[in-house]
Amino acid sequence: MPDVVVVGGGPIGVLIAALLQRSGVETSVYESRDAISRRPRAVGIHPPAVTVLRHLGLALPGARSIKRGEARDHASVLGAMNFDPPVLMHPQHLLQAELDAHVRHLRRGTPVLGVDNGAHSARVHVPGESVSARIVIAADGVDSSIRAETDAVWRRRAGSGRYLMADVDDDSELGDAAVLWFAQRGVVESFPLPSSRRRWVARAAVGTDLAQLVRERTGVRLPRTSAEATSSFRAAQHLADRWIHGRIVLLGDAAHEISPIGGQGMNLGILDAAALVPQVLSALDGGSDVLDVWQRERKQRARQAMAQAAFNMSVGTPIPAPFQPVKNLAIRGLARGPVSRGLAQAFTMTRL
Numbered sequence: 001m002p003d004v005v006v007v008g009g010g011p012i013g014v015l016i017a018a019l020l021q022r023s024g025v026e027t028s029v030y031e032s033r034d035a036i037s038r039r040p041r042a043v044g045i046h047p048p049a050v051t052v053l054r055h056l057g058l059a060l061p062g063a064r065s066i067k068r069g070e071a072r073d074h075a076s077v078l079g080a081m082n083f084d085p086p087v088l089m090h091p092q093h094l095l096q097a098e099l100d101a102h103v104r105h106l107r108r109g110t111p112v113l114g115v116d117n118g119a120h121s122a123r124v125h126v127p128g129e130s131v132s133a134r135i136v137i138a139a140d141g142v143d144s145s146i147r148a149e150t151d152a153v154w155r156r157r158a159g160s161g162r163y164l165m166a167d168v169d170d171d172s173e174l175g176d177a178a179v180l181w182f183a184q185r186g187v188v189e190s191f192p193l194p195s196s197r198r199r200w201v202a203r204a205a206v207g208t209d210l211a212q213l214v215r216e217r218t219g220v221r222l223p224r225t226s227a228e229a230t231s232s233f234r235a236a237q238h239l240a241d242r243w244i245h246g247r248i249v250l251l252g253d254a255a256h257e258i259s260p261i262g263g264q265g266m267n268l269g270i271l272d273a274a275a276l277v278p279q280v281l282s283a284l285d286g287g288s289d290v291l292d293v294w295q296r297e298r299k300q301r302a303r304q305a306m307a308q309a310a311f312n313m314s315v316g317t318p319i320p321a322p323f324q325p326v327k328n329l330a331i332r333g334l335a336r337g338p339v340s341r342g343l344a345q346a347f348t349m350t351r352l
């Protein structure tokens with residue numbers, strides 16, 4: 001029987017399995033999908049997560065560094081901050097492909113159908129067989145079916161909204177900077193991507209013309225292809241009240257859903273996974289309460305990340321026109337001195 005079974009071969013499931021295997025823990029991963037999803041999701045990998053991935057031996061080939069963030073109102077720069085060390089831009093599906101090469105016993109196309117939680121082990125059911133393990137890690141995403149089998153309460157937290165997003169060729173003058181436009185009718189975010197591309201994100205209803213909206217709020221013209229490249233997502237935030245249920249541990253999006261605005265969900269999961277490894281080793285050696293300590297500490301970090309994301313979303317909401325100069329003044333103030341350093345730390349997750 002493996003020591004650990006991981007349910008879900010997304011970035012966090014594969015990462016925890018690779019880290020545990022490197023520490024000598026026999027670990028298997030079951031993933032329902034046959035292949036890695038190419039749906040655009042995470043792109044920003046923050047410095048603490050980069051350290052974890054590099055330590056595992058990942059090269060992150062082709063990743064693009066962002067060293068500077070700017071706040072703008074149309075062409076006027078309200079403030080700027082430097083990211084040192086930089087944030088790396090690397091699409092999630094490429095990260096997952098590299099992670100897959102660092103793990104053994106990953107079974108794709110194998111959905112976990114259910115789990116029996118026992119006193120000393122748990123039994124995972126997959127088509128045609130059942131596998132027991134001393135610990136089962138549920139990294140099966142926001143809609144975790146394993147979480148649904150526990151008595152975890154999935155609590156809604158502040159921060160929600162509907163966003164449009166497009167990854168397009170970049171012929172703008174914005175270079176390597178991440179830029180946030182605090183337009184009166186709502187925020188627009190833009191991040192450089194590898195291969196001379198850029199991601200554009202704006203709070204807007206489905207059906208809105210993203211290129212037109214970007215032009216109105218920022219003055220930047222997107223290439224024609226932006227209409228086909230546009231997707232939409234609903235940002236929401238949830239936190240599971242308990243992450244440890246007997247032999248089952250919830251990890252990554254199965255434990256916390258963080259709004260993509262601010263780009264922290266996957267990064268937080270990476271840091272949760274790195275912090276979980278010594279606690280799993282200790283629990284397998286018979287240590288008691290070690291997983292609870294991890295849960296307490298990491299839940300606190302998740303709450304911080306959610307507060308940050310809720311703040312990011314609230315400053316992005318439309319305001320009445322007469323208040324725009326006041327908002328610009330506040331942003332100019334925030335983008336100076338120690339406050340700017342604090343914001344840069346928050347955006348690069350060096351405190352999570």
Ligand SMILES: Cc1cc2nc3c(=O)[nH]c(=O)nc-3n(C[C@H](O)[C@H](O)[C@H](O)COP(=O)(O)OP(=O)(O)OC[C@H]3O[C@@H](n4cnc5c(N)ncnc54)[C@H](O)[C@@H]3O)c2cc1C
Binds near residue numbers: 008010043045262264
């Ligand atoms: C538009 C968008 C942009 C984002 N941008 C960022 C960003 O810039 N930075 C950032 O940090 N985060 C970002 N995120 C969040 C990030 O994508 C997630 O936090 C991350 O994917 C979580 O990884 P995970 O492995 O926990 O879950 P998932 O990626 O959801 O993986 C879960 C896996 O479990 C599998 N699974 C589910 N049920 C079962 C089952 N019963 N049996 C077997 N397998 C199962 C699924 O097929 C899936 O592969 C973004 C999200 C979105 C939607």
